[in-house]
Amino acid sequence: MESSFDKNALFANxxxxxxxxxxxxxxxxxxxxxxxxxxxxxxxxVLMLTAFGTYMERRxxxxxxxxxxxxxxxxxxxxxPLADLLKLITKEDLRPESADKITFFLAPVLMVTSMxxxxxxxxxxxxxxxxxxxxxVLYLVGIPTIATVSMFLGGWGSGNRFALLGAARAVAMLxxxxxxxxxxxxxxxxxxxxMSLVDVVQAQQIPFILLQPIAFFVFLVSAxxxxxxSPFDLMExxxxxxxxxxxEFSGMRFGLLQLAEFGExxxxxxxxxxxxxxxxxNPFIPADWQQVLPPQLWLIGKMLFFMLIFTWIRATLPRMRxxxxxxxxxxxxxxxxxxxxxxxxxxxxAWPDPTYxxxxxxxxxxxxxxxxxxxxxxxxxxxHRQKPTESVRLVQIPAEVN
Amino acid sequence: xxFGLGIAKGMMVTLRNxxxxxxxxxxPEQRVTQNPRFRGExxxxxxxxxTGCASCAKYCPQGIIKIxxxxxxxxxxxxxxxxLETFDIEIARCMFCGLCVEACPYxxxxxxxxxxxxxxxxxxxxxxxxxxxASAKRPSTWFRPQLQDRGYDxxxxxxxxxxxxxxxxxxxPTYDDMLKRWVEKR
Amino acid sequence: MALPxxxxxxxxxxxxPSTHGVFRIRVTLDGEVIQDIEPIFGYLHRGTEKLAEERxxxxxxxxxxxxxxxxxxINNQAYVMATxxxxxxxxxxxxxxxxxxxxxxQRVASHLMGIGFFLQDLGAMGTPLMYCFRERERIxxxxxxxxxxxxxxxxMRPGGVTQEPPPEFWPALKELLSEFPHYIDExxxxxLENEIVVARTKGxxxxxxxxxxxxxxxxxxxxxxxxxxxxxxxDPYDVYGRMDFDIxxxxxxxxxxxxLVRVMEIHQSLRIxxxxxxxxxxxxxxxxxxxxxxxxxxDAYAHVEASKGELGFYLVSDGGIxxxxxxxxxxxxxxxxALTEMLLGWKVADLMVIFGSLDxxxxxxxx
Ligand code: SF4
Ligand code: SF4
Numbered sequence: 001m002e003s004s005f006d007k008n009a010l011f012a013n014x015x016x017x018x019x020x021x022x023x024x025x026x027x028x029x030x031x032x033x034x035x036x037x038x039x040x041x042x043x044x045x046v047l048m049l050t051a052f053g054t055y056m057e058r059r060x061x062x063x064x065x066x067x068x069x070x071x072x073x074x075x076x077x078x079x080x081p082l083a084d085l086l087k088l089i090t091k092e093d094l095r096p097e098s099a100d101k102i103t104f105f106l107a108p109v110l111m112v113t114s115m116x117x118x119x120x121x122x123x124x125x126x127x128x129x130x131x132x133x134x135x136x137v138l139y140l141v142g143i144p145t146i147a148t149v150s151m152f153l154g155g156w157g158s159g160n161r162f163a164l165l166g167a168a169r170a171v172a173m174l175x176x177x178x179x180x181x182x183x184x185x186x187x188x189x190x191x192x193x194x195m196s197l198v199d200v201v202q203a204q205q206i207p208f209i210l211l212q213p214i215a216f217f218v219f220l221v222s223a224x225x226x227x228x229x230s231p232f233d234l235m236e237x238x239x240x241x242x243x244x245x246x247x248e249f250s251g252m253r254f255g256l257l258q259l260a261e262f263g264e265x266x267x268x269x270x271x272x273x274x275x276x277x278x279x280x281x282n283p284f285i286p287a288d289w290q291q292v293l294p295p296q297l298w299l300i301g302k303m304l305f306f307m308l309i310f311t312w313i314r315a316t317l318p319r320m321r322x323x324x325x326x327x328x329x330x331x332x333x334x335x336x337x338x339x340x341x342x343x344x345x346x347x348x349x350a351w352p353d354p355t356y357x358x359x360x361x362x363x364x365x366x367x368x369x370x371x372x373x374x375x376x377x378x379x380x381x382x383x384h385r386q387k388p389t390e391s392v393r394l395v396q397i398p399a400e401v402n
Numbered sequence: 403x404x405f406g407l408g409i410a411k412g413m414m415v416t417l418r419n420x421x422x423x424x425x426x427x428x429x430p431e432q433r434v435t436q437n438p439r440f441r442g443e444x445x446x447x448x449x450x451x452x453t454g455c456a457s458c459a460k461y462c463p464q465g466i467i468k469i470x471x472x473x474x475x476x477x478x479x480x481x482x483x484x485x486l487e488t489f490d491i492e493i494a495r496c497m498f499c500g501l502c503v504e505a506c507p508y509x510x511x512x513x514x515x516x517x518x519x520x521x522x523x524x525x526x527x528x529x530x531x532x533x534x535x536a537s538a539k540r541p542s543t544w545f546r547p548q549l550q551d552r553g554y555d556x557x558x559x560x561x562x563x564x565x566x567x568x569x570x571x572x573x574x575p576t577y578d579d580m581l582k583r584w585v586e587k588r
Numbered sequence: 589m590a591l592p593x594x595x596x597x598x599x600x601x602x603x604x605p606s607t608h609g610v611f612r613i614r615v616t617l618d619g620e621v622i623q624d625i626e627p628i629f630g631y632l633h634r635g636t637e638k639l640a641e642e643r644x645x646x647x648x649x650x651x652x653x654x655x656x657x658x659x660x661x662i663n664n665q666a667y668v669m670a671t672x673x674x675x676x677x678x679x680x681x682x683x684x685x686x687x688x689x690x691x692x693x694q695r696v697a698s699h700l701m702g703i704g705f706f707l708q709d710l711g712a713m714g715t716p717l718m719y720c721f722r723e724r725e726r727i728x729x730x731x732x733x734x735x736x737x738x739x740x741x742x743x744m745r746p747g748g749v750t751q752e753p754p755p756e757f758w759p760a761l762k763e764l765l766s767e768f769p770h771y772i773d774e775x776x777x778x779x780l781e782n783e784i785v786v787a788r789t790k791g792x793x794x795x796x797x798x799x800x801x802x803x804x805x806x807x808x809x810x811x812x813x814x815x816x817x818x819x820x821x822x823d824p825y826d827v828y829g830r831m832d833f834d835i836x837x838x839x840x841x842x843x844x845x846x847x848l849v850r851v852m853e854i855h856q857s858l859r860i861x862x863x864x865x866x867x868x869x870x871x872x873x874x875x876x877x878x879x880x881x882x883x884x885x886x887d888a889y890a891h892v893e894a895s896k897g898e899l900g901f902y903l904v905s906d907g908g909i910x911x912x913x914x915x916x917x918x919x920x921x922x923x924x925x926a927l928t929e930m931l932l933g934w935k936v937a938d939l940m941v942i943f944g945s946l947d948x949x950x951x952x953x954x955x
Contacts, residue, residue, distance in 0.1 A: 064416050065718035067426040161598045165620070165936070230713055231784055240937050242604060316416045317409065318784050319711025321937045322620055378405040388786045392848045394834040395816040408781030415778040416715060425722050437729075439754065441736035461879060463647035499650040499742045504750070505879060513736065544736040550754060 014038065038130055046119050049303070050263045051081035056304070057262070057311050064315035088255035096248050098159030107154030108249065108256035114146035115263040122270045123198050125280045125295035136197040137189060140271055141182050144226060147260065148174040151228075151235060154257070155245030166244025169322055170228070170235040176329035177222040183337035184218035187344035188275055201279035205356065209276040210363050213370045214340040216276050218333050223272070225325065227264035229310055231317040232325055265310055266303060273302035336373060343369050436515060438543040438555045441498045444514030445491055446541040447534040448564035451510035454484030461505035466492040489534055493519060494527035504545050509568040512541030515556045541567065595623055600939070602631045608705060609950025613939070620935045625928055629921075632954035640914035645671050645746055646879050648914070653740040656920065656952040658701050659895040661687075661694035661731070664744040669825060670890035670901035671746040674911075675883035682871040683748035684826040689864040690734065690743060691892075692857040696768075697727040698895035699808075699850040699857075702947035706847055707779060709944035710788055716779055723771045726764055733757050746881070748874030758865070765862055772854055780851070789844035793930045793942030796841055803925040807897025808849045809946055813841035819893035830867065831860045843945035850947070880909045896920050896947060918955060920948035 011034060018030035055070070055078060062069025071077035095104055121136040123129040133139050148170050155167025189195060191211065192203035209216050225232035236244030246257045277283045280295035283302065293301070320328070347365060351358045427434055454471035468491075471484035503513050514537075521527050540556040543549040548569050554562065601612035610631035616624040636655060640648045648671075652663040665687050672679060704720030728738040734753045735743040743749055779785050795805070800813040810817055818835045820828040836852035838845030883905040891900035897919025904913040923946050930942050 060420075061713070063420050063424065065715050066419050066422050066424050066722060067718060068424050068428060071428070161596050164596075165598075165617075168619075230711065233711065234937075240940050312413065312416065314713055315715050316412050316778075317712065318707060318782070318788065319937075320784055321788060321935060323935070324787055374405065381405060387781070388790065388844065389780055389848060391840050391845055392812070392836050392838045392852060394852070395837045396834045397816070397821045398832075405783065408783050408786070412778045412782050415774055419719070425725070437732045437736070437754075439734070439736040439751075440732060461647070463643055463650050497650060497740065498737065499653075499740070500736065501647065501650065501742075542736060545751060547751075 011038070042119055042130055043116055046116060046263065046266060047259075049266050049300070050259060051085075053266050053307055054084070054258075054262045055080050056307065057265075057314075060308060060311045061315050064312070085255065088252050091251040093251035093253065094248075096159055099248065100157035100159065103153040103157030104248075104253075107150045107157060108253045108260070110150035110153065111147050111260035112256050112263070114143055114150065115260045115267055118143050118267050119270070121197055122267070122274055122299075123201060123279060124299050126198075129198070132196055132198050135195050137185055137195045137200070137275075140197075141178070141185065144264065144267075145174060145178065147264065148226070151245045154249065155235075158245075158248035160248050162241045162243070163245050163247045166235040166241050166247070170245060172322065173225055173232065173234065173325060173329075176326050177225040177333075180218050180329055180333035180337045181222035181226065183334065183341055184215040184222070185275070186337075186341040187212050187215045190341070190344050190348050197274055197279070201274055201281065204278045204281075206359050206363060207276060207278050207283055211359065211366060212276070212340065212344070213367055214336050214373065215344075216272075217370075218337045218340070219275070220272065221333060222329070223268045224310065224313065225329070227268055228261060229265065230314040231320050233319060234322055234325060265307055269303040269306035269310070270299065272306045273299055277302050332377070339369065339373065340366075436557055438550065438557070440515055440542055440556075441500050441513045441544050442515040442517055442542060443493055443496070443498060443519050444516040444537060445503075445529060445534065446512040446514050446537065446539050446562075447489065448510050448539070448567055449486060449535055450564040451508045451568065452486060452489075453508055453510070454486050455507065457505045457507060458502035458511050461501045463499065463501060464495045464497065466495045467502060468492070486531060489531040491529040491534075492527065493529050494524045500544055509546065509548075512546060512567065513544045515540055515542055539563070539567075593619060598936075601628075608944070608948060609953075611943075611948075611950055611953070613943075615936065615939065617936055620937070622931050622934055622936060622939060625931050625939075627924065627927060630954050632950045634955065636955045637914050637916060641910055641912065644880055644909050645675070645883070645911065648911070649745060650740070650742050653742055654951060655916065655918065655955060656698075656894065656896060656899075656949040657739055658949055659694050659698040660739060660741045661690045661743060662698075662892060662894040663899065664741065665691050665826070666890060666892040666894065666899045667901050668744045668746050669892065670888050670903045671883070673888035673890050674886065674903050674905055675746065675881060677747045677877055678875045679748055679826075680872045680875060681827070681869055683873045683875075685864050685868040686749050686753070686873060687744060688826050688828060688831070689861055689868070690731070690741075690749075692860045692864070693727050693730060695857045695895045696854050697724045699854050700724045702895070703775070703847060703850055706941075706944040706947065707785070709940040710785060712779075716775065719771075719775055719778065723768070723775075726768075730757065730760060730764065733760065745874060745877070747877035748872070750874070752873055761861070761865065765858060765865070768858055769855075772851070776851060780848070786844065788938075788941060789842065789847060789945065791840065791842050791844075792938050793843045793934065793945060794841055795846075795926060795930055799926055799929060800841065803922075805897070805923050805926060807894070807919050807923065808853060809846055809897065809923050811835060812838035812845035812849045814839055819891060819898055823891070825890070825892060827864075827867075828860075831863050833857075833859050843941050846945040846947075882907055882909055891917070894919055896949060896952065897923055916955060918952040920950075920952040921955075924948055924953065 014034045014037060015030055018033045019027060022030055022033075058080070059069040059071075059077065069077070070080040073079040073083045095101070118140060120130040121133050121139050123132070151170040152167045155163040155170065188200060188208055191208070192200040194200065194203070224230075228235055234244075236246060241247070246254060249257055273279060280299045282293070282298055343366065347362050351362075354362065454469060456469045456471075459465070459467040459469050468488055469486070470488035472487055473484060498513070500513055503511050519527065539561045540559070541549065541562055542556055543554060546567075549562065549567070554560070595616050595618045597614060597616045599612065599614055602610040612628040612631065614626040614628065615622055634654070636651050639651055643651065649664055649667060652667040653660040655663050671677070700720040700723055704717035707716040708714060731741055731743075732738050734757060735741050735750060795809065795813050797813045797815060800810050801815065805813075806817070814837060816835050816837045819825070820831075820833075821835060833856045836849045836856070838849050885905055885907045887902065887904040889900055889902045891898050898917065899919055900917035902913075902915040902917070903911045906912040927943070927946070931939055934942065
């Protein structure tokens with residue numbers, strides 16, 4: 001943890017305050033106090049954002065579907081998450097007879113924890129983060145998988161066959177999507193030359209969304225698969241498995257699962273913003289816009305942007321089937337991620353220390369590769385070149401003359 | 403056709419709909435306009451017009467209209483009009499088909515316009531004769547062309563008096579008219 | 589190489605988000621693959637056929653509304669046609685046009701609902717469903733204008749229809765007809781070429797031509813399998829003989845074709861409505877038929893092309909005021925005959941797609 005103290009002014013200042021307050025003999029508590037305070041702030045910030053996220057998602061989804069969305073509780077329905085919480089808390093907490101006590105209890109808790117813990121490495125500003133791990137990116141892709149484990153625990157432990165099917169799907173998808181996700185990040189790591197998220201943000205002279213379009217696409221898709229969003233919401237496929245792994249959960253356990261699910265959207269949006277949209281810095285290329293907003297707000301704004309994109313996708317796309325999801329991961333995303341990694345590596349070998357112009361050339365090359373991949377894929381699916389709607393024709397039978 | 407174009411098109415459609423005005427309304431405060439013919443649950447009944455013939459009760463597929471009459475002293479001609487003791491409609495089983503209204507030969511029974519009769523107990527879901535007597539007379543124009551021709555709209559809040567509700571407006575039919583309309587024509 | 593696995597049995601329904609009512613299927617799964625299914629019916633049985641024996645001929649109209657509650661107008665039409673055949677009643681021409689007009693509007697509404705729920709079963713989070721319902725709502729508004737109810741219309745009567753549409757109906761219909769093509773166009777852009785929809789439905793749930801004919805499947809499901817059979821053309825009733833429209837016919841008999849046939853039928857139905865508006869003559873709308881009438885002893889069968897398939901009413905009269913027997917040939921029920929053959933070997937996710945693409949209505953299946 002010493003590294004956090006060195007780099008992080010926020011930490012150091014708070015630590016000083018605690019040291020002043022506490023007597024000499026208790027100085028070891030200052031460290032604890034600092035950590036806990038910041039954790040408290042962070043966790044609450046994430047939870048508040050999640051609550052707002054659920055509201056926004058429901059509201060925006062409503063507007064996508066040309067209906068109103070929740071608007072009864074409070075002004076514009078802003079207190080809806082609170083009402084939901086109250087409702088869930090007061091509901092009866094049921095545990096089916098056949099459920100496994102321990103796993104059934106653990107699943108929601110683990111899921112929420114794994115969601116919250118990820119935030120630790122997300123930098124909200126040059127100085128405001130919990131920890132600047134030198135393996136930050138690895139941590140990012142590693143910790144969320146605990147959520148999948150807890151999904152399996154919950155699904156298997158609730159003793160319900162729908163839940164079991166959902167859990168099995170969750171694990172299958174985790175195994176497939178983790179691979180392209182990590183490989184897609186390789187390009188970014190090559191460009192940034194570091195696994196620390198702070199370094200990744202600072203390495204983005206041009207946002208990586210421009211420099212790494214393929215990686216962005218692959219990461220977006222695998223992240224939505226990982227956090228169980230449409231069109232990959234197979235593990236809780238409502239129209240097939242009732243509610244998938246959380247069929248049997250009720251009351252606040254269900255609430256925790258939902259919290260974790262929406263929380264993951266928030267966290268993933270933060271990660272996407274950090275990795276691809278210059279994190280706490282302004283997303284625009286001319287950097288003199290920096291002073292417009294404080295860094296924390298830049299990040300939060302970008303998170304909201306990505307949350308909107310996720311909502312948009314959810315509002316439009318139908319669900320894929322499990323074998324198609326697997327095929328998509330292994331046959332499309334994985335090769336794409338590999339291509340991206342090799343192209344990026346070649347470019348970095350060519351220009352180990354790129355100038356600004358050279359970076360723009362890289363952008364051009366990467367987009368050319370992306371468009372080439374799309375064209376190649378389209379051509380390879382020759383049998384689909386014909387319009388799907390051609391299978392139905394109109395038969396004319398003349399009207400009887402009466 | 404490049405792969406992904408279908409998805410892109412769909413995304414644009416949803417995006418365009420985001421800017422559209424919502425089609426739903428906030429119900430208790432706002433309401434969609436109700437057509438004058440809407441078959442609502444609060445029946446409109448004019449005691450002055452009703453003869454107690456119980457045609458409505460007979461035509462009801464559910465058999466939920468309960469009518470008890472007694473010979474009334476008011477009318478000179480025996481059997482022309484009965485005094486209504488009971489006229490209960492057990493609305494819980496009503497399906498608002500309107501056959502009773504269609505059957506009423508004297509235009510005494512009309513469909514209403516409401517739809518908000520929610521009760522905690524099924525036994526409360528009965529429209530009694532007292533309620534029918536007291537309720538606001540805003541009949542639906544369903545199967546009542548005379549109201550529709552006049553351009554009457556129950557949503558306007560205007561009430562219709564019993565003299566105006568009939569097919570033949572204010573003039574009470576003579577016995578011969580009745581015979582012609584309801585006996586010989588059938 | 590396959591690892592040995594144990595099959596599990598799950599129970600879909602009767603309370604399940606996507607069984608279109610209260611249908612229950614007991615599915616035996618090997619992993620995700622369907623090994624065996626056992627459909628279980630009857631949760632919505634209301635004894636319509638038996639109730640009809642206790643009702644007069646006019647009162648039965650209200651029962652038919654509740655068969656396939658998404659296409660009440662067409663049910664009314666089928667029933668009153670059977671009664672008219674039985675009792676030898678005349679139907680004025682204007683009434684026939686009004687029947688065809690409302691029935692076609694109802695077909696559009698029903699197909700919209702079928703498409704919407706089909707996409708909902710595909711997992712499209714309600715957006716296409718909301719759009720379909722938004723469009724359907726406009727048709728229901730028209731129904732409310734004509735007959736005071738949106739779903740349980742009870743509009744037709746033996747010998748005609750209840751009421752002349754109000755004067756404001758015709759401009760409203762004209763407006764609807766001018767706007768509807770855009771709506772359908774938007775819907776088509778939203779879903780028809782969506783790669784996920786195509787991947788999920790193309791080639792899924794094949795219903796070969798022979799199987800479709802052998803199991804007497806009718807309606808859009810039959811036409812998607814490549815049989816150009818439509819009662820409106822094959823046995824024109826009311827004024828369909830004068831209408832100029834085409835029949836969409838599929839070539840593969842898969843879920844996508846069944847879905848697309850419905851979309852294309854909407855266009856044809858709108859064409860029919862337009863022609864009705866142009867051709868409709870003036871005149872009476874109801875022949876003089878008493879409420880209680882006694883058809884001569886005998887029997888009659890009348891069938892129409894309902895939105896789900898061939899809907900037939902078989903009535904037997906013993907000369908009384910109520911039919912002696914009323915048999916309903918419910919298309920949804922018969923369309924489920926081939927369900928087992930269509931489902932075996934597909935994944936559990938396809939179950940809902942295939943079931944949804946058949947577009948059955950439980951009110952009609954259980955009656
Ligand atoms: S509306 Fe129909 S069900 Fe209701 S009372 Fe009248 S006839 Fe009976
Ligand atoms: S049919 Fe009309 S007149 Fe006869 S009892 Fe009913 S409401 Fe009265």
